[in-house]
Amino acid sequence: MSTIYQPLPEFPHLDASDPGLLGAVASGQARLTVEQGLDLLTSAPLHTLGRYADARCRDLHGDHVRSYIIDRNINYTNICTAKCIFCAFKRTAKDHDSYTLEYEELYQKVQELSDIGGTQILMQGGMNPELSLDWYLELLNGIRERFPHVKIHAFSPPELIEFVNFFDPPGKTLIDKVRWVLVRLKEAGMGSLPGGGGEIFAPAVRTKIGMGKCDMNAWLEVMYAAHSLGMFTSASMMYGHIEGYADRIHHMHMVRHWQDKAIRDFGTGEVPSAIAGDPTIKNPETGGHYLGFHAWPFQPDNTALGRLPHWPTAEDKEAGTPFPGDVVAQLDGSGTKDMDKNFGRRLRFAGSTEYLRTQAVSRLMLDNIYTIGSSWVTMGPHVGQVALNFGANDMGSVMMEENVVSSAGTTYCLDEAVLCRLIRNAGFIPAQRDTKYDILKTHTSDQSPDLLVEDWSQHRTKRLHIESQPEGCDTQPTDDTPITAQITIGQTDTAKS
Numbered sequence: 001m002s003t004i005y006q007p008l009p010e011f012p013h014l015d016a017s018d019p020g021l022l023g024a025v026a027s028g029q030a031r032l033t034v035e036q037g038l039d040l041l042t043s044a045p046l047h048t049l050g051r052y053a054d055a056r057c058r059d060l061h062g063d064h065v066r067s068y069i070i071d072r073n074i075n076y077t078n079i080c081t082a083k084c085i086f087c088a089f090k091r092t093a094k095d096h097d098s099y100t101l102e103y104e105e106l107y108q109k110v111q112e113l114s115d116i117g118g119t120q121i122l123m124q125g126g127m128n129p130e131l132s133l134d135w136y137l138e139l140l141n142g143i144r145e146r147f148p149h150v151k152i153h154a155f156s157p158p159e160l161i162e163f164v165n166f167f168d169p170p171g172k173t174l175i176d177k178v179r180w181v182l183v184r185l186k187e188a189g190m191g192s193l194p195g196g197g198g199e200i201f202a203p204a205v206r207t208k209i210g211m212g213k214c215d216m217n218a219w220l221e222v223m224y225a226a227h228s229l230g231m232f233t234s235a236s237m238m239y240g241h242i243e244g245y246a247d248r249i250h251h252m253h254m255v256r257h258w259q260d261k262a263i264r265d266f267g268t269g270e271v272p273s274a275i276a277g278d279p280t281i282k283n284p285e286t287g288g289h290y291l292g293f294h295a296w297p298f299q300p301d302n303t304a305l306g307r308l309p310h311w312p313t314a315e316d317k318e319a320g321t322p323f324p325g326d327v328v329a330q331l332d333g334s335g336t337k338d339m340d341k342n343f344g345r346r347l348r349f350a351g352s353t354e355y356l357r358t359q360a361v362s363r364l365m366l367d368n369i370y371t372i373g374s375s376w377v378t379m380g381p382h383v384g385q386v387a388l389n390f391g392a393n394d395m396g397s398v399m400m401e402e403n404v405v406s407s408a409g410t411t412y413c414l415d416e417a418v419l420c421r422l423i424r425n426a427g428f429i430p431a432q433r434d435t436k437y438d439i440l441k442t443h444t445s446d447q448s449p450d451l452l453v454e455d456w457s458q459h460r461t462k463r464l465h466i467e468s469q470p471e472g473c474d475t476q477p478t479d480d481t482p483i484t485a486q487i488t489i490g491q492t493d494t495a496k497s
């Protein structure tokens with residue numbers, strides 16, 4: 001019997017700390033309002049957030065299995081027309097270290113992924129006006145022909161918007177044009193879209209940190225266009241810079257709102273079982289929608305944004321001024337830079353507890369999103385492991401290469417064995433998944449990647465938590481030769497923004 005999708009009911013008269021409300025949210029029977037979400041983010045004890053986010057996660061995904069994927073993050077070009085002040089990756093065409101990879105180099109990277117049992121490439125790049133639509137189509141076709149078993153998770157909304165600007169496709173509206181491009185990319189082999197470029201949606205923040213990048217509406221509408229074509233996507237958020245707490249909640253609310261639209265407009269007409277809390281069905285076939293949400297703190301090294309003074313400065317303390325981002329941030333996204341003269345001139349970093357709080361609240365707010373991803377690539381493997389008890393059901397990726405977060409100073413290396421060990425030591429059974437979060441292998445036997453390691457003292461020393469390594473690191477436990485001169489491995493959907 002089919003059921004028309006209805007968002008969960010809200011109970012705005014209840015206090016965010018009401019145990020009845022939190023219990024109902026955790027069991028998938030109630031939706032938090034934005035006000036309640038903000039109260040939780042700013043006021044709830046950390047362990048309370050963890051307890052309810054973990055309960056919500058267990059309700060959706062069961063008590064036992066937590067997943068990861070083997071993919072490779074390929075940044076095909078670093079030439080970009082945007083000027084995001086948080087970015088340490090982009091180059092202009094004139095820079096001596098700018099690059100666009102040749103097809104053969106790209107195929108070689110996919111071959112190396114295939115050789116270790118990888119199932120997905122995450123392919124993103126700068127917004128490079130020199131590349132034609134035919135260049136992309138030939139690349140996608142080439143990858144699909146050579147590696148039909150590897151899914152292509154590629155091109156974030158800002159890239160799609162620039163494709164429209166560069167290729168001038170037919171169509172009356174921007175979204176018509178995006179769909180025209182997307183149809184062709186999809187026919188050539190592109191399977192799904194990563195959530196890069198989400199940053200913070202609120203216009204006051206976005207225009208300050210992401211010059212030349214598409215706005216919130218364009219970002220969301222590109223994803224909606226992809227959903228209308230039956231494609232799956234991810235959503236992302238990068239926080240811990242100039243934004244206020246309300247901006248984070250507004251961002252989550254917008255993702256949730258557009259997910260409602262996608263499920264209602266393109267779903268099967270039935271409540272997806274996973275979303276309704278049936279742990280035996282991992283990810284049912286429905287129309288296109290967001291499969292996961294990935295959020296991580298801003299990484300400051302080598303960026304203009306990272307050079308801002310940290311709040312509170314001595315002057316802020318003397319004046320007793322609040323964090324400017326909080327003055328400007330509004331739950332409906334309507335804040336303007338004029339509301340505080342220091343807006344955009346102070347940083348407020350997010351450390352480990354802030355990361356865990358934000359992730360836990362995202363699990364509770366995003367009742368219609370199946371997966372919350374741990375961000376070990378930015379927070380380190382052990383905080384990433386703890387994140388599995390704060391609402392995350394997915395440990396991200398054993399990736400062979402990452403060039404964007406690592407450009408901003410965060411460099412961690414994990415291979416499949418270490419990732420499995422982290423998941424197992426957190427109290428779960430590690431399981432390899434595919435792009436759609438369907439489980440490929442559940443590691444219960446003594447042939448599991450982590451249980452096959454004979455000497456962890458050797459393995460850990462070489463591979464775990466390597467910071468600021470200049471030349472890259474090997475991710476294959478059986479081969480001491482670095483695969484790539486680039487840096488590391490990481491999680492899905494973080495890389496290019």
Ligand code: SF4
Pocket residue numbers: 080081082083084087088089090125126127158213496497
């Ligand atoms: S974050 Fe992405 S869009 Fe912005 S400058 Fe860097 S590569 Fe370009």
